Amino acid sequence: MQHFKQKKLKRFGILDFYAQNHPDQLIDQLSDFIKIVYVREGSKLNIDFTDLAAKQDAIVFVTAGQILRLAESFRGSIIYYNHDFYGLRLHDQEIAFDEMLFDKVQKVPSITLNTADSKSILSVFDEIRREITQNDINQEEMVRVLLKQVIIKATRICQHMKGATDLSAQQDSGFCRFFIQLVERNFFKYHDVASYANILNISAKALNKRVCKHSCYTPNEIIKRRIILEAKRLLVYTHLSVKEIGYKLGYEDPSYFIRFFSKQVKAAPQTFRLHFQGSFNAVA
Numbered sequence: 137m138q139h140f141k142q143k144k145l146k147r148f149g150i151l152d153f154y155a156q157n158h159p160d161q162l163i164d165q166l167s168d169f170i171k172i173v174y175v176r177e178g179s180k181l182n183i184d185f186t187d188l189a190a191k192q193d194a195i196v197f198v199t200a201g202q203i204l205r206l207a208e209s210f211r212g213s214i215i216y217y218n219h220d221f222y223g224l225r226l227h228d229q230e231i232a233f234d235e236m237l238f239d240k241v242q243k244v245p246s247i248t249l250n251t252a253d254s255k256s257i258l259s260v261f262d263e264i265r266r267e268i269t270q271n272d273i274n275q276e277e278m279v280r281v282l283l284k285q286v287i288i289k290a291t292r293i294c295q296h297m298k299g300a301t302d303l304s305a306q307q308d309s310g311f312c313r314f315f316i317q318l319v320e321r322n323f324f325k326y327h328d329v330a331s332y333a334n335i336l337n338i339s340a341k342a343l344n345k346r347v348c349k350h351s352c353y354t355p356n357e358i359i360k361r362r363i364i365l366e367a368k369r370l371l372v373y374t375h376l377s378v379k380e381i382g383y384k385l386g387y388e389d390p391s392y393f394i395r396f397f398s399k400q401v402k403a404a405p406q407t408f409r410l411h412f413q414g415s416f417n418a419v420a
Contacts, residue, residue, distance in 0.1 A: 152212075163204055174213045195257060327363065328359070364397065
């Protein structure tokens with residue numbers, strides 16, 4: 137089921153899943169890896185408390201740190217690698233790919249594939265599968281090239297789905313992704329739109345207008361969603377107290393954090409924790 141390669145700090149591999157052959161501990165071992173998940177029609181999975189059910193073949197991109205759970209009936213493949221193996225942030229264009237496909241704030245980007253797209257993506261997965269079995273000095277570079285093919289193909293499909301094919305639409309999309317990236321780096325300390333507008337040297341009104349051109353969420357909603365996502369992870373997967381989590385997320389007053397979380401989630405932090413801890417082991 138598993139191909140795994142390790143050279144110094146550079147790690148990558150591919151896993152092929154059939155029904156009931158993927159123990160949770162194996163998936164947990166991949167938590168620090170970036171993952172490209174090919175989902176077969178009818179399969180179910182959960183990423184960061186969001187359930188996904190594939191009505192047809194799809195591809196999903198999962199960043200390091202996101203929580204992935206597979207249903208027992210899941211069928212598909214996972215390519216996994218770390219930042220040491222393939223640094224997506226080497227060039228501006230690759231940052232754009234990163235933020236479009238690995239979107240932790242707005243929604244889990246599940247990219248539905250038609251027959252031609254499915255065949256094209258699977259052919260690259262097959263090449264990666266073959267390449268990983270080779271013992272060749274150029275193996276790692278070839279796998280990087282193949283990974284980039286998957287990312288570019290998926291980006292083109294994603295752009296077509298979003299209607300971002302002309303230059304103006306791509307610029308709006310790029311600004312929105314840049315804002316999301318800014319939130320990702322700063323949500324622990326900045327919780328308001330004005331702070332991000334100041335960083336970007338534009339007004340809050342202008343920021344709202346530009347982001348809303350491409351996003352279904354306002355800047356304020358994007359900031360809140362990222363904070364809540366991190367709070368949920370910390371509540372379910374750490375032993376930090378609610379007060380400690382509030383401090384970690386930049387809230388000096390724990391009671392304010394509790395009110396904020398309760399309003400957004402419709403449940404108090406401790407209630408949410410008790411509901412999910414110990415029971416969030418797999419997708420039903």
